[in-house]
Amino acid sequence: MTEYLILQALNGLIIGLIYALMALGLTLIFSVLKIVNFAHGELYMLGAYFSYYLAKMFGFPPVLAVLSSIIIVFFLGVVIEVLFLRPVYTGAVERKDEYAILITFGLSIFLQNLALFVFGPWTRRSPSFVSGTTSFCSLSISNDRLVVSALAIVFMVATLIIIGRTFIGKGLRAVSQDREAAAIAGINPFKMNLLAFGAGSALAAAGGALIGPIFLIFPTMGAMPVIKSFVIIVLGGMGSIKGCIIASLILGEAESLGSVLFPDLTRGLAYKNAIGLLFLVVVLLLKPTGLFGEKHVRMK
Amino acid sequence: MKNLNRLILMGLLSAAALLPFAMDGYWLHIIIIAYYYALLASSWCLLAGYAGQFSFAHAALAAVGAYTSALLVLNTGISPVYSIIIGSFAAAGVGLVIGFLCLRLQGPYLALFTIAYSEIFRIVLNAEYRYTGGNFGLNVPPLFARESRILYYYTILGILILSLVVMHKIVTSRLGLFFRAVREDEDAAATLGVNVVKYKILAFVITSFFAGLAGGFYAHYVRILTPNIIQLPQMGLIIAMVVIGGIESLAGAVAGAFILQLAAEYLRDYEELRWVFFGLLLVITLRFSQNGLIYPIYKRLTKKNEKTHAESE
Amino acid sequence: MKKCFSLLVCCLMALGLTLPVNAKGIIKIGGVGPLSAPGSFESGKEMKMAMEQAIDEINGAGGVLGKKVALVFEDTQGLPEKGTAAMERLVEKHKAVAVVGEFHSSVAKAEIEVANRLKVPLIIAEAWADVITAKQYKYVFRIAPANSLFYSKIADWIKAAGFKTVVMITENSDYGIGVERVIREQLKTAGIKITSITAERTIQDFTPQLLRFKMSKPRPDLLFGIFTGAGELLMVKQAHEIGLAPTKETAMFAVGTDALHKEFWEITGQSGKYILTKTGYYPGIKFTEKTEPFIKRFKKKFNREPTFAAMEAYEAVCLVADAIKRAGSTDPDAMVTALEKTRFTGLRGVIRFSLDREPKYMYHQWPGTPSFVIQYTQVDQPYTDALLLWPKEYSHGSLIKP
Missing domain, CATH: 3.40.50.2300 (Response regulator)
Incomplete structure (x- = not known):
C-alpha cells in the first residue's frame, strides 16, 4: 500500500510540475497587470499548434520549433496588450476589472474558433522530445513527461531569477506593487505591462508546445488547463510566483491521490476535475488571498 | 423623444403579437429561442450592468431551474406550470447562497468563483447520470399536452414581457439606484447608509429567479436537457448578447439577443466562422464602443429625428 | 468609428437576406x-x-x-x-x-x-x-x-477468449454509458469479475487509475476503454507508458471509432501495437x-x-x-x-x-450489421490489415500477447 501511494504521489508530482508551467504565465500577468487573462488557454493552444506545424511542415527540430513558437506567441501577446489592454491603464475605460475580464474572454472565443477554422478539428501530436519510457522500481514514466517536468523546473527557476535578481525584474516588481510610485521613480509602467504580458503569453506557449506530445493538440485543448491555472493562482495567492509553484504541486497531488482515494471508486475519475474547483471555491471563501497572496489585490 | 420611444415600443409589441401569423413553424422556433435568450440576457444585464456583479454562473442558474423543474415533473408528476415556478425559486435560492458567499469577492475573484461553481455543477450533473440523465439527455415532458408552437410562443412572450416590466420597474426605482450606488463604489455607498450586503444579495436573488424561469421554460419546450447548457461558450453567448446590445440597457440586451440569435441562424452555412465573427464583434464592441452597438445607433437615429423635428418647427 | 459599426450591422443583415436559395x-x-x-x-x-x-x-x-x-x-x-x-x-x-x-x-x-x-x-x-x-x-x-446487438457479440468474444478480470473505463456520455451497460450485464452472467469506472470526456490524465489497476491483485487481464476522441488516444498511450497494457498480463481493448482513423498512429505510435478494437467492416471478407x-x-x-x-x-x-x-x-x-x-x-x-x-x-433495424474484433500487430498498420480475431468463422488467429 505504501509503495502504491508513493507511486501515485510521484505521478502527482510530475503532473503538478506540468501544471506549474501552465499557471506561471497567468501569475506573471496578474502580478503586473492585475488582470486575469481568460484567453490564456488559447495562447497555450496556439503555442502547441505553432510548434507542431513548424516541426511538421518546415522540418524544424523539436527544440527549435518550441523556441520559435514561444517567440511568435510573445509578440502575439505584445500585440494583444497594445490593442486591447492598454486602455485599462490610460483611463479610457470605466470599469477596468470587468472590461479586462470580458475582453480577454471575448478573445478566447475568437481565437478558439479561429483555430478550429484554420487548423481543423483533428487531434494532433507533436513528435516526442525523447521517446520511450524510464522505469523507477515498478513505476514507468514516459520520457516526455520527465523532460517536461525538468523543463518546467528550469522555467520556474529562470522566472524566479529574472523577477528576483535582474534589473527588469526589479521594474516588474515595482510596477506590480505600485504603478504610480514606479512611474515617479522613472520606470515606464506601460513598457513593463508589455513585457509582462508578452512573457506571460510566451510561458503559456511554452506550456502548450511542451505538453503537445503528452496531452495532444486540438482547438479546445486550452479549456481544461486554463481552469486548472485559475485554481492554482487562487490557491497560491493571486500574483505570487512562489505560491503558484507550490499550489501547482498541491493540485497535482490532490488530483492523483484524490481520484484514487475517492470514497466511491467508480466515480473517482468522474469527479477528478471537480477537486481543484472545490479548492478554488473554498479558498476564495475562507482566505481570498490564497496561501501566499499578500493582500486582496484589485485594480484602482 | 418620449413619444417616439412609446411609438417604437407599441410597434414592436404589436409586431411580436402578430408574428405567429406571418411565419412558418421553423422561424417561430428560432424566435422562441431568441425570447429565451432575451430573458437570460436581460436578467444578466441587470446583474452585471446595473448591479456590477459580473457573474459567470447565469447559465448554470438557468440549468438549476431547468433540472429542478424537469426532475420534479418526472419524479412527482406535478404539472409543469407549478414545477417551473418551483424551479425558478430554487434558482433564486441558489442565487441567494452565491450572493451571500460572494459578498467579499469582486472583479476577477467573483468571475473565478462563479466559473468554478458552474463547472462543479456541470460535473455533478454528468457524473450522477443515473438521476440526471447526464449527457445521454433527460427527456422532459412538454409544457402543453397539445402540440402547438403558437401556444409556446405566446407563453414565452408573456413571460418575457412580464419579466421585462418587473426588471424595468426595479431599474427605475430606488432599488435600481441602490444597485448602481453599490456598483460604482461600495464603500461610498455604505457610508451613505446604503445596506450594501442586502442589495448585493438581492441583485443575485432577483436575477437568478429570472434565469431559473427561462431555464424551466426551455426544458419543457425543447424537451431534452443535457449538462451542455452550462458550458462556458453558452455563457459567452449571453455575455456577447448583452455587450453588443449595450451593457446598461435592458432593451439593448433584448435587442442583442435577437440580433445574435438571428445572425447565428442566417449565417449557419459559415459554421465555426460565425463564432470567429461573434468573438471579434464582442472584442471590438468592448474596445471601441462600450455602450454596445445598438444604443449608439438608436441614439443617432433619434437625434436626427429630433433635428428634423426642430427644423420643421 | 460609429459609422463603421452601423455599416457592419447592415452588412450582417444584408448577408442574411441573400442566403436562402430555393431551387x-x-x-x-x-x-x-x-x-x-x-x-x-x-x-x-x-x-x-x-x-x-x-x-x-x-x-x-x-x-x-x-x-x-x-x-x-x-x-x-x-x-x-x-x-x-x-x-x-x-x-x-x-x-x-x-x-x-x-x-x-x-x-x-x-x-x-x-x-x-x-x-x-x-x-x-x-x-x-x-x-x-x-x-x-x-x-x-x-x-x-443496436448496442445490444453489437456488443453482445463483443462480449461473446471476451467470454470465449477466457478473460477473468475485466476493468472498464467509460466516458460518461450517452455513448459510453450505453456500451458499458450491455458489456457489464453480459459479462456478469458469465461470472467474470468487473470493475467499472466512469469519467468526464475531457479528462486528460488517466495515470492514477491505470496505476491502480496495475497494482491491484489480481491484476486485470483485460482493460476495456470505452472512450472516444482525444480521451481514447490518451488512454492507449498512458496505459502503455506505465506498463499496464497491452502487456503479457493485460490486454487492451479500445472501443471508440478513433482507433480506426489514420490519426490513431500519429498519436499513439508504439503504444498502438497489440491494441484490440472493433469494427463494422473488415476487408478480408468480401461483402458485396x-x-x-x-x-x-x-x-x-x-x-x-x-x-x-x-x-x-x-x-x-x-x-x-x-x-x-x-x-x-x-x-x-x-x-x-x-x-x-x-x-x-x-x-x-x-x-x-x-x-x-x-x-x-x-423494429426497423438492420439485423445483419456485421461486427468484428481486430488486433493491431504492427505500428502504422491500417485497420484493414489488422488481425481478425472474431467472429470465429472468419478468424485468422487468436489474441497475440506482446
Whole structure:
C-alpha cells in the first residue's frame, strides 16, 4: 500500500510540475497587470499548434520549433496588450476589472474558433522530445513527461531569477506593487505591462508546445488547463510566483491521490476535475488571498 | 423623444403579437429561442450592468431551474406550470447562497468563483447520470399536452414581457439606484447608509429567479436537457448578447439577443466562422464602443429625428 | 468609428437576406451529424464526405425520378437540442424529403422525436443506443447496429477468449454509458469479475487509475476503454507508458471509432501495437460487389481509408434514393412502405429492415450489421490489415500477447 501511494504521489508530482508551467504565465500577468487573462488557454493552444506545424511542415527540430513558437506567441501577446489592454491603464475605460475580464474572454472565443477554422478539428501530436519510457522500481514514466517536468523546473527557476535578481525584474516588481510610485521613480509602467504580458503569453506557449506530445493538440485543448491555472493562482495567492509553484504541486497531488482515494471508486475519475474547483471555491471563501497572496489585490 | 420611444415600443409589441401569423413553424422556433435568450440576457444585464456583479454562473442558474423543474415533473408528476415556478425559486435560492458567499469577492475573484461553481455543477450533473440523465439527455415532458408552437410562443412572450416590466420597474426605482450606488463604489455607498450586503444579495436573488424561469421554460419546450447548457461558450453567448446590445440597457440586451440569435441562424452555412465573427464583434464592441452597438445607433437615429423635428418647427 | 459599426450591422443583415436559395426540381436529402465540438467532429466530417460521394454518384447515374438529388447537411454539434433544431430546419425550412446520418445517440434520441412528429423518414446511420429503434417509431430506421446487438457479440468474444478480470473505463456520455451497460450485464452472467469506472470526456490524465489497476491483485487481464476522441488516444498511450497494457498480463481493448482513423498512429505510435478494437467492416471478407469500388473512390477522393461510419452514411443516402425510386414519389408514407420492403445490396451485405417488435430494438433495424474484433500487430498498420480475431468463422488467429 505504501509503495502504491508513493507511486501515485510521484505521478502527482510530475503532473503538478506540468501544471506549474501552465499557471506561471497567468501569475506573471496578474502580478503586473492585475488582470486575469481568460484567453490564456488559447495562447497555450496556439503555442502547441505553432510548434507542431513548424516541426511538421518546415522540418524544424523539436527544440527549435518550441523556441520559435514561444517567440511568435510573445509578440502575439505584445500585440494583444497594445490593442486591447492598454486602455485599462490610460483611463479610457470605466470599469477596468470587468472590461479586462470580458475582453480577454471575448478573445478566447475568437481565437478558439479561429483555430478550429484554420487548423481543423483533428487531434494532433507533436513528435516526442525523447521517446520511450524510464522505469523507477515498478513505476514507468514516459520520457516526455520527465523532460517536461525538468523543463518546467528550469522555467520556474529562470522566472524566479529574472523577477528576483535582474534589473527588469526589479521594474516588474515595482510596477506590480505600485504603478504610480514606479512611474515617479522613472520606470515606464506601460513598457513593463508589455513585457509582462508578452512573457506571460510566451510561458503559456511554452506550456502548450511542451505538453503537445503528452496531452495532444486540438482547438479546445486550452479549456481544461486554463481552469486548472485559475485554481492554482487562487490557491497560491493571486500574483505570487512562489505560491503558484507550490499550489501547482498541491493540485497535482490532490488530483492523483484524490481520484484514487475517492470514497466511491467508480466515480473517482468522474469527479477528478471537480477537486481543484472545490479548492478554488473554498479558498476564495475562507482566505481570498490564497496561501501566499499578500493582500486582496484589485485594480484602482 | 418620449413619444417616439412609446411609438417604437407599441410597434414592436404589436409586431411580436402578430408574428405567429406571418411565419412558418421553423422561424417561430428560432424566435422562441431568441425570447429565451432575451430573458437570460436581460436578467444578466441587470446583474452585471446595473448591479456590477459580473457573474459567470447565469447559465448554470438557468440549468438549476431547468433540472429542478424537469426532475420534479418526472419524479412527482406535478404539472409543469407549478414545477417551473418551483424551479425558478430554487434558482433564486441558489442565487441567494452565491450572493451571500460572494459578498467579499469582486472583479476577477467573483468571475473565478462563479466559473468554478458552474463547472462543479456541470460535473455533478454528468457524473450522477443515473438521476440526471447526464449527457445521454433527460427527456422532459412538454409544457402543453397539445402540440402547438403558437401556444409556446405566446407563453414565452408573456413571460418575457412580464419579466421585462418587473426588471424595468426595479431599474427605475430606488432599488435600481441602490444597485448602481453599490456598483460604482461600495464603500461610498455604505457610508451613505446604503445596506450594501442586502442589495448585493438581492441583485443575485432577483436575477437568478429570472434565469431559473427561462431555464424551466426551455426544458419543457425543447424537451431534452443535457449538462451542455452550462458550458462556458453558452455563457459567452449571453455575455456577447448583452455587450453588443449595450451593457446598461435592458432593451439593448433584448435587442442583442435577437440580433445574435438571428445572425447565428442566417449565417449557419459559415459554421465555426460565425463564432470567429461573434468573438471579434464582442472584442471590438468592448474596445471601441462600450455602450454596445445598438444604443449608439438608436441614439443617432433619434437625434436626427429630433433635428428634423426642430427644423420643421 | 460609429459609422463603421452601423455599416457592419447592415452588412450582417444584408448577408442574411441573400442566403436562402430555393431551387426547383431538386430532391433534397437532409444530413445530420457533428461537425464541431463538443461533438465527435472527426467522425461527423467523415460521414459528410461519404454522403456527398453518394449524392454525386446518384446524380452521375441520372438522379432519382428524373430529378437531381442534393444534400443539405446540418451540424448537430453532439448536442441534443441542436439535433432537434437541425431536424426542424431540414424539414420545415429546406423541405428535405428524408433525413439520414447522426453519430451521437443522445442527439439521435432527440431527432427521432422530431421525425415522428413531422412525419419524415429518418435513417440513423451511426448511433447505437437501443432506445432509438426500441421506441418503434414508424418513420425511424437504423442501419447502425443496436448496442445490444453489437456488443453482445463483443462480449461473446471476451467470454470465449477466457478473460477473468475485466476493468472498464467509460466516458460518461450517452455513448459510453450505453456500451458499458450491455458489456457489464453480459459479462456478469458469465461470472467474470468487473470493475467499472466512469469519467468526464475531457479528462486528460488517466495515470492514477491505470496505476491502480496495475497494482491491484489480481491484476486485470483485460482493460476495456470505452472512450472516444482525444480521451481514447490518451488512454492507449498512458496505459502503455506505465506498463499496464497491452502487456503479457493485460490486454487492451479500445472501443471508440478513433482507433480506426489514420490519426490513431500519429498519436499513439508504439503504444498502438497489440491494441484490440472493433469494427463494422473488415476487408478480408468480401461483402458485396460494391465494396471494393466504393473504397477505391473514397480513398482517391479524400485520401483516407473509410471506416464503417462512412460506409453507413453512404448506404443511408443510397437507401433513401432507392426507396424514392421504388415508391415513385417522395410521399413520406409511401417511402416508409418502400423502406420496409428494402432489399438493397449495400457495402457490407444486403440491407433489409426487420419488422419484429421483440426484442424491442429490432423494429426497423438492420439485423445483419456485421461486427468484428481486430488486433493491431504492427505500428502504422491500417485497420484493414489488422488481425481478425472474431467472429470465429472468419478468424485468422487468436489474441497475440506482446
